[in-house]
Amino acid sequence: MTDVHALQRAISEIFAPWVQRLNLRVLAAQPGEIELALPVGAEHVHAGGVMCGQTLMSAADTAMVLAIMTQLGEFKPMTTVQLQTSFLRPIAAGTDYAKVVARVLRRGRNLVFGEIEVSDATGKLAAHATTTYALL
Amino acid sequence: MTDVHALQRAISEIFAPWVQRLNLRVLAAQPGEIELALPVGAEHVHAGGVMCGQTLMSAADTAMVLAIMTQLGEFKPMTTVQLQTSFLRPIAAGTDYAKVVARVLRRGRNLVFGEIEVSDATGKLAAHATTTYALL
């Protein structure tokens, strides 16, 4: 399942309404990897004038589900076991889009390991996450 | 700063509008620890019928900022360095509230370490997070 439109549709079917407000846009997909645009909307900017960490973590988690779907060929029930995010650089309000790339590092029988990178408009790494999912 | 009303007000002043949609309610606070109610609203439930992990991580991060404020005595600029969340049990739709307790484990000169527990309505641990913040 690497069709950009099908993946875009999946976002509105699978995720919670609150997560859909991330307005993630699927840019590209290949088996085990997906690239998304994350708009830096005012709704996601905190008092310090930068995109909030909550948004970055949530985008990372969401992107990983989609990356796993590109690998599995379809959506299957799964659950996040753990997700660790490091915040390297702020993404300033006024930036149009951050870029989110999620990648399956290993798909085992029950567990899937992945990595997510969020980059700012200049391509610099803003957040880096690693995660484990359980296939149900 | 352990006044419940002041902390409640801070939520609407500091955090991004999207984060305010978590509708976190401050239940209790003491220096270095805060307890919040996290309503399990339909907006936060995904296709699997449980509260989404994005909400749990976001609530954890938000709660920790408030816990640090209770320790510092006021809001100071800070940034999340990293946050690791483990997801132990799902929180079913239909639950009224999850409870979020955030606790400062150590406040150093520049770094603050903390721990966050999210429990379901029966008091069982649903998510457990550890985190590092940098004071700016």
Add this chain to the structure above:
Amino acid sequence: MTDVHALQRAISEIFAPWVQRLNLRVLAAQPGEIELALPVGAEHVHAGGVMCGQTLMSAADTAMVLAIMTQLGEFKPMTTVQLQTSFLRPIAAGTDYAKVVARVLRRGRNLVFGEIEVSDATGKLAAHATTTYALL
């Protein structure tokens, strides 16, 4: 399996010889929780005069395996899925023992979640780890 002597014996049977050089000593055990003494030997102190982080992480991982055994009632094949350690305070050379407490937070069918605390001689938290294991 909460017999202190049986658990002590298990350390020399299960773990790699290099890990046995931690000289962990079982102090107490109950179902789902174990307490160990970690001697602050010169072999584990780095040029900065404090116990090295490698030792703290290794002790945490080792302690968790034993904590899981106290819960399962026996040793079963298992593997660490992930382990995240935060280092809060140094443990100075010259300290006799650090104390390591590992606790099962949730035992699922395939996955076990746990938490490990390493405290210095005064009882202050030196390292805090969270971890996921897969039962094989």
Add this chain to the structure above:
Amino acid sequence: MTDVHALQRAISEIFAPWVQRLNLRVLAAQPGEIELALPVGAEHVHAGGVMCGQTLMSAADTAMVLAIMTQLGEFKPMTTVQLQTSFLRPIAAGTDYAKVVARVLRRGRNLVFGEIEVSDATGKLAAHATTTYALL
């Protein structure tokens, strides 16, 4: 500081004697990145017949200190703030060497973020770690 011999020497000067028993060998270095060989010695193999996780985490932490030195140009006092390791595949006893690559992802004023990959003899990812260091 990217001289392989100087970095090799640093291993025996900086790290605890127990860590030196990892017998890490510096293969290559460039600013912000280092590549090491980690011998799969019998001392590091547990009852399950694979290299123990404690060794993998310890090698990751050690490698990162060296990677930071290649970036700073010298050894400066630093401390690990946190290190998260995911274990993707076992490394079987009988393997000669695992390969450890540590990379600085971002060097801030006080904090350094990094990533470490441990691969088995066939180049497959066995462990993946992310970490934060504080420069003192």
